Amino acid sequence: MAKMIDVAKLAGVSVATVSRVLAGSGKVSKNTKEKVERAMKELNYKPNKLARNLRKLESKTIVVVIPDISNPFFTDVIRGIQQVAQQHDYYVLLGDTGNDVKAELDFIDLIKERAADGVILVTARTSPEKILEIAQEVPLVVACEYIKGAHLSMVTIDNVSSSQKVVDHLVSLGHRRIGFISGPLNVIISRDRLKGYVSGLKKHGLEQDSSLIQEGDFTISSGFESANRLLDLAEPPTAVFASNDEMAIGTIKAIKNRGFQVPGDIAVVGFDDIQIATVIEPALTTVSQPKFEIGRCTMEILLELIQNPSTRQEHVVLPEHLVIRESCGYPLVR
Amino acid sequence: MAKMIDVAKLAGVSVATVSRVLAGSGKVSKNTKEKVERAMKELNYKPNKLARNLRKLESKTIVVVIPDISNPFFTDVIRGIQQVAQQHDYYVLLGDTGNDVKAELDFIDLIKERAADGVILVTARTSPEKILEIAQEVPLVVACEYIKGAHLSMVTIDNVSSSQKVVDHLVSLGHRRIGFISGPLNVIISRDRLKGYVSGLKKHGLEQDSSLIQEGDFTISSGFESANRLLDLAEPPTAVFASNDEMAIGTIKAIKNRGFQVPGDIAVVGFDDIQIATVIEPALTTVSQPKFEIGRCTMEILLELIQNPSTRQEHVVLPEHLVIRESCGYPLVR
């Protein structure tokens, strides 16, 4: 494999000149530039990035830490990240933690080892304090999760108000007894969505009934089980709002399983708008997160932070919207 | 950020000794080893991987080139890759090409630039000749796609015989007029699955009717359209075998759309066994690929190839199996 010195010799110049041609830093005469380029082509020269990285003390790589890559929600975010990264000649290292806190911290450590220039945490299992501490030292942006009061760059939607909008919608359809299936309550977004549900009820003067609130864990099966508990109530809800689409699907399965109709007997709403939401029957009414845009935006902020670590942290709240499909009794729109 | 020389000074030894402690290469007295370790801890020292990589001329990174990360089929393969990579202290760079050949080649170039030690192509858009040529020069393994007669490491299932099994199953249920929706026929696996379908028909003495074969492109909508063409036939099929699950879902939608029942009027079979297959109604009978295992196996072969580039190329064929669910009229098994 040819190196720079080989190119230099063949072109009859010094390595510095070759490096300048490579960097495109104008200070080379047209003539020698051509000579060098010819030599590079002849030797099929590719610059060694390991050497460049060491000299420049950067890796041109960022790590995306995600709990589980096979979750379709995350892959759209990753695509957004990847797109911006590619535009700026950055590589994306995959940090699939399998929901393990230790793995999460290990991936973050890559930065201290200079194997990466920055991290994106797409949700975090590590404690807020710890993350805050880390963010002081390395370029870090959190996507999809809001850590309250933290001096930290974050890109999210407003989980509280969007949940409230769901309640608005259900109430406007005449529902007064609305069940809620939350995510794990140790996760912040779960609590925020619950908060929005509760404040939505209050806003419409509906009384809050704790038996209508069930805790799931974002899986289809937990949605199924939580929905069953709601259906077992003496007075079951006429609508169920699940904190993500998977649980909404579990809910639909549970309802159908009892011989009821969706939306005829019970309306269902989800959250996230993953692809399955359009495929399931009835197609799911759900809060659509701008996943791709979240990824893009997060990466842009990270790039800024890498270039200028003293950039003021910012919390970007992107707009979401409620996509009305069939599962609440509206005609299919799309 | 402390470097090795700082640790050396603090411990009162030379950098060589520190390096030896780090490498765990026995030649250090217990006493100095402890001194050095104390110093490392005190300075919170992390070795600079950029420097190590340059010196060792390796990046400890591999690239996974995939057409589209938001396709759930690929993410399971990636998880398998990632697991093995992690076990061997390798990082996984994400090469999402968005189905662009140029991007594919660019990611492969990362190896020549020493930014990666090997590549995994999870399917390939580049021409077989080109891939073969590249594989001579760099450690490369192809997953999920079989390139005929090539001296190339590959990990796949047997697409021909598994498709034939699907026909076997449908015939055993009494179907004699079986429609087939292929993937794009410029892709090898599409042709293999078609081949299996055709030989399956032959095996059971069924005549081949070209109007029963429709070409799709692996998307839900192409499945929908292809199925409609089949339903428009004077004598429509009683069963449809789609070359992947997405197209099978499109097929189910098309059938229901005309007021027919699945499996009552028409049976449907898919291929791949992605998560949606279990969620759709009726749950899809489909060929289950060992996606995670494909990933694991591919990565293991790549590691071998990196360590010893002259390793003989091998083609591993992993076992798949037909998962019988509801879409062909069998009771739900799972």
Place this chain on the structure above:
DNA sequence: TAAATTTTTGTAATCGATTACATTAAGGAG
């Protein structure tokens, strides 16, 4: 034409580890 300025090119230090080779210390044999 000589001096001043600008442009182009080259020399060598540098990034931070690893490791071949040299050196010193320690232990064992005679």
Place this chain on the structure above:
DNA sequence: CTCCTTAATGTAATCGATTACAAAAATTTA
């Protein structure tokens, strides 16, 4: 007690680029 072997440690070259600084060449100005 000396010589030899082995273990422990240190010195300095090395990986392949980038870049500060120096030097040479070309151009402009007077």
